[in-house]
Amino acid sequence: MKLKARPLYLDKLLAAKDNGLIKVITGMRRCGKSSLLKLLGQRLVSAGVPSDHILTINLESFEFASFDRTQLHDRIMGLMHDHDRYYLLLDEVQLIDGWERVVNALRVDANVDIYLTGSNAHLLSRQLGTLLSGRYVEIRVFPLSFAEFLRYTGELDRNTAFERYMRYGGLPPVVDQGTNQELAYTVLSGIYDTVLVRDISQYLQIRNPMVFNDVTRYLADTAGSPVSISRIEHRLKSARRSATNDTIERYISGLLDAFLFHQARRINVKGGDYLQGLSKYYPADPGIRNMLVSYHQGDIGPLLELIVHNELKTRGYDVQVGRMDNLEIDFVADRISADMTDERLFIQVSATIMDSSTRDREFEPLHRLHNASGRRMILTLDTFGLGSVDGIDVVNALDWLTHSE
Template sequence: MDTLARLKARPLYLSQFEALRGNGLIKVVVGMRRCGKSSLMRLFAQSLEKQGVPADHIIQMNFESSAYFNTRTYRDLVDAVQKQMQGEGRYYLLFDEVQLVESWEKAINSFRVDLDVDIYLTGSNAYLLSSQLATLLSGRYVEINVHPLSFSEFLTFIEVDEVECAFERYLMYGGLPPVVEQGEDQFLAQTVLSGIFDTVFVKDIARHVQIRNSLVLSDIASYLADTAGSRVSVTNIENRLKSAHRKTSTETIERYLQALVDAFLFQRVRRYDVKGGAFLQGLEKYYPSDLGIKNMLLGFPEGDYGFALENAVCNELKVRNYEIRVGKTDTLEIDFVAKRKDETLFVQVSASLMDAQTREREFAPFKAVSAKPGKKLLLTLDRLGLGMQGDVEVCNAVDWLLGRS
């Protein structure tokens, strides 16, 4: 089965395409490189044809393809589209990596105003897209956030029934489709992951951030991977770089941190005062958007599953469209406070609760927010001791990731 067919197992995103179809807004599909944006665009085009849209009314352009090397300004783009629009009726414009076209937003705005079109764009850099969208298209677009394969998608993709072994593989190599295709071959997986990271560095970071020392950026990325789940201090990063004889200013570190977030390599999770209801300044946490990228940066270490599990839960909450933050209550911390519309989840993650001290430590933050409305959820790899414990639901993390609890 080829990659395109396998990606049909991603109904979450295709349903979003369909729900937003023809709503008058520009659809902006964002996410890190190789997470499946382009394939989803092709699948959507196939879906449109199956629903009766003529093939010549679906215009697809990937600006990283050699076929569009000469389409580099907004005037080139307008000319290219007008040449293909020869008939009556609505056209669908599907553009990949549109930020490669100079002043592309002018062309997109003109299409929106002058033509009967439904427009879909992809991009792999939040900064490049948002800065240009804000100029002419503010309030006229909606984002579709695409993530690496969730664990449930991963199982469908690899077509296996052995869940526990598959989960170990997922924690090690992550869910980027071209990496998953390599099976359990660590050398091939690492080669593909390294290539993806290098591509992100060159195409999505270096293009808009002046990189004077590429090793500094790599060191910061490795530091964030190594400290995923821990509070990050710019001062600590600065000291670590100094110890490696790479003196770097605070401003540069902050720019590089933002660049890694803009390229969707990492998610920044801010701290939140649960009792006071306000965000706290500094000491945010950073989680890699894909576990394979994290392990590649660290040389595929064998270690504690607890941090990898917490990272997987963070990524799953994002897939489920929760806004997440780290909860602070006096001296205690809740791994995630997740909000979606009128729903609130208080989530703790622990690989095991078999140790009495660990169990007491993980339950303590829930007591501090017992009066707060919201579901209290404790996720663990244990299979024993599950169910309601007072107002806290203890769930097996794998079952929760698969939507079974």
């Protein structure tokens, strides 16, 4: 199958080419990291790099199942037969214990520009923080955004595409199944099982997979709602599957480290400080969420909120949940712009605000922020009543999702 371009990430890699830093590409399983390396290899060849100077090694291959760091180092060094510039594309690097020593040795001893992918933040951060601290740049890859999804599928009807996107998500191998629900859910289940076995179990030592799955499904089912660890503990106990708070927190950390979920912490909008507990957790992809808890027509509101959250992450925002007195703001999103100034968004998400009570509820917290620095927005699927109202922008969500800002 022909690889489909993902310029958002490929351009970042090409901009960092030969900059003296190791490029570390992170993200959940099957989000497109390996394809991105292949696309990079193709671009390097088209730019005149000899193909035998592009060394692509996928450590998931059975060929490397028993490799240790010494064997990996020797294999790579054996492929470099002159002193010209080489490009090393090393896929799923966390599978080799001590890989950071190999990479550091190559950085020091060889004329090589190094690109790595990894699917476990815990293992990567532990290893990157030692020998490679200050010597790498991380490029985070996400599942297809809705705008990418439209280009990837060639779907011309935006509403039809969004309904499909809400149901099946944006993981490329799932999107490739079209609208075949059975095949899509088979692929999604396989991805989840791989994440559990390869990226979580190996360091969490999960003794009771059923409890772990219960915690995962609870987070998926309550996406967009504050999560109480004690409430999860009580729920497990009532199902005769007891687990301590520490165990539950460890499982949640594992899901975050495997990039399967994102955490949105609560922030006091007035004071700027973080509030303890009751964070929200969002699955990294709507298809994963629906595989875990099933898709229902009434889920449009929560799924829209999930998609907006993930879009903000894709655009490089740090995303929190805002609290102000007794009111909540769905998202307080910050990022540093190209001119090094801080951009802040205050966003409410609602499938519709045509009902007057819903409209008042969504507007109220944003009205109270009239002195705050940042853009105030309501994202909705409505196509009427859009525009600026008292400095608050009411924007159609599909327009916002398909136009980068």
